[in-house]
Amino acid sequence: MGKKRDVAKRLEADVARLQSEFIRVDTYLRTRISRLEKTAAEVQALVRTATETTAAPAVPTTPTPAPVRRPPPAVVVSPAKKAIANWPAVTRTYLAPTAPP
Numbered sequence: 001m002g003k004k005r006d007v008a009k010r011l012e013a014d015v016a017r018l019q020s021e022f023i024r025v026d027t028y029l030r031t032r033i034s035r036l037e038k039t040a041a042e043v044q045a046l047v048r049t050a051t052e053t054t055a056a057p058a059v060p061t062t063p064t065p066a067p068v069r070r071p072p073p074a075v076v077v078s079p080a081k082k083a084i085a086n087w088p089a090v091t092r093t094y095l096a097p098t099a100p101p
Helices: 003-055 079-085 086-094
Strands: none
Touching: none
16 A cells, blocks of 8 residues: 555656746746736837827928949950850961861
8 A cells, every 4th residue: 555655645746847837837827928918018009109200291302313233244254255155266266277278
């Protein structure tokens, strides 16, 4: 019977531990939810204030001048890149087979 009593005591201890853990988590979540609700109310008030402010008649403003657009810098191509790009023309011109005389 001693074994059953030990098991019962362990189960009671586990139940007590789980209940205290549940109460701790429940309290934490309730405080967190109340903080989030308070923050949501503050955000809604700010949004309401912002929309009321933007609903006011707009003050005419002078248009801002467009920024000056400069042309992009010229691309400098190296002679090697030019030769590679023109390789078909180079092969036709300089490497074409010559007809025998």
